[in-house]
Amino acid sequence: MRIDLVEIFRVELPLVRPWRTASGDEPAVGSLLVRMESGGQSAWGEAAPGLAPRYSSEWAAGAFALVRDWLAPRLVGQFIESGAALQERLAPFKGNPFAKAALDTAWWSLEATRRGVPLYQLLGGHRDTVSVGADFDVLDSVGDLLTAIGGAVAAGFPRIKLKFRPGWGLEMLRVVRQEFPRETIHVDLNAGYRLDQMELLARLDDFQLAMLEQPLAADDLVDHARLAQVLRTPICLDESIRSPAHAEQALDLGSCRYVNLKPGRVGGLTPALEIHHACRAAGVACWVGGMLESAVGARLCQALATLDNCTYPADIFPSTRFYAQDLADPPLELVAGPDGAPAARALDLPGIGTAPNPERLAAVCREQAVLRG
Ligand code: MG
Numbered sequence: 221m222r223i224d225l226v227e228i229f230r231v232e233l234p235l236v237r238p239w240r241t242a243s244g245d246e247p248a249v250g251s252l253l254v255r256m257e258s259g260g261q262s263a264w265g266e267a268a269p270g271l272a273p274r275y276s277s278e279w280a281a282g283a284f285a286l287v288r289d290w291l292a293p294r295l296v297g298q299f300i301e302s303g304a305a306l307q308e309r310l311a312p313f314k315g316n317p318f319a320k321a322a323l324d325t326a327w328w329s330l331e332a333t334r335r336g337v338p339l340y341q342l343l344g345g346h347r348d349t350v351s352v353g354a355d356f357d358v359l360d361s362v363g364d365l366l367t368a369i370g371g372a373v374a375a376g377f378p379r380i381k382l383k384f385r386p387g388w389g390l391e392m393l394r395v396v397r398q399e400f401p402r403e404t405i406h407v408d409l410n411a412g413y414r415l416d417q418m419e420l421l422a423r424l425d426d427f428q429l430a431m432l433e434q435p436l437a438a439d440d441l442v443d444h445a446r447l448a449q450v451l452r453t454p455i456c457l458d459e460s461i462r463s464p465a466h467a468e469q470a471l472d473l474g475s476c477r478y479v480n481l482k483p484g485r486v487g488g489l490t491p492a493l494e495i496h497h498a499c500r501a502a503g504v505a506c507w508v509g510g511m512l513e514s515a516v517g518a519r520l521c522q523a524l525a526t527l528d529n530c531t532y533p534a535d536i537f538p539s540t541r542f543y544a545q546d547l548a549d550p551p552l553e554l555v556a557g558p559d560g561a562p563a564a565r566a567l568d569l570p571g572i573g574t575a576p577n578p579e580r581l582a583a584v585c586r587e588q589a590v591l592r593g
């Protein structure tokens with residue numbers, strides 16, 4: 221397809237509750253939305269690196285400038301016939317996976333729209349419905365957490381994800397496991413620990429957790445491989461997998477038994493597919509996570525989660541979890557899956573079937589740029 225136009229929007233999406241991170245609270249999600257046009261048709265992509273460079277070295281205002289000044293000019297007016305061809309045109313610019321993902325996801329969304337098929341089918345998924353898990357951040361008390369987990373278990377969520385941090389660690393887990401001895405539970409350590417804390421990390425083996433998500437530094441693969449040799453509990457990498465090359469190295473080293481796939485973190489759906497296929501060949505399972513995107517980004521994640529090696533329930537949330545009103549229509553709502561458990565189902569429409577509402581987009585837009593071929 222010829223890329224006739226790329227329109228970029230930097231938005232700040234106000235959250236219902238501030239998002240708690242290890243380095244501070246964020247009141248809103250900083251995200252990039254891209255509308256790509258070809259032959260009179262258009263579709264949307266999204267990547268949400270956040271307001272500040274906390275999750276990774278990227279942030280929304282920086283990614284916006286990069287897409288406007290360097291990346292999008294490499295695409296407009298060009299014939300881009302595949303996701304690989306798009307990535308090749310962006311390859312001279314190092315790193316910055318979220319910025320690249322904003323364009324890559326728009327290309328996939330547009331290609332599916334042009335072909336008149338739902339995106340998940342174009343990606344190679346064979347099911348329209350994916351199972352989703354329940355996640356709980358650090359809450360005000362462990363009592364509050366027990367109540368929240370009880371609600372999720374009663375609602376049929378197939379797995380529970382918890383944070384693990386100083387002050388919200390072994391004691392919290394002990395109480396949770398006592399109350400919920402058989403539920404599938406895993407913890408996300410968000411790169412907060414070091415290999416010399418092995419004694420503490422080894423004690424996590426006592427809790428029959430499904431996995432430890434990103435225990436060590438965000439740029440590490442080698443220490444994770446060392447840790448994996450000591451622990452019985454599987455390790456899942458999230459922050460450390462920023463490209464297919466990182467995934468290949470992690471697989472070679474034996475750094476993980478699961479990979480959390482986020483299209484934004486790895487540069488878009490094209491590299492996410494590559495990582496998915498490499499993991500499948502190595503017998504390492506994937507599952508899809510999100511970055512609190514609008515329903516546009518959540519639908520992109522949902523399409524990716526339909527692939528056959530995405531076997532662990534995804535982090536896909538209904539719009540109401542984070543937003544008083546989603547930026548996009550229709551909002552994402554959970555449905556009852558085949559087994560009655562909460563699930564996310566793809567819309568039976570070309571592409572992702574979702575687009576920002578123009579008035580709401582204007583209200584949250586902080587910067588906008590248009591590039592024509
Ligand atoms: Mg994580």
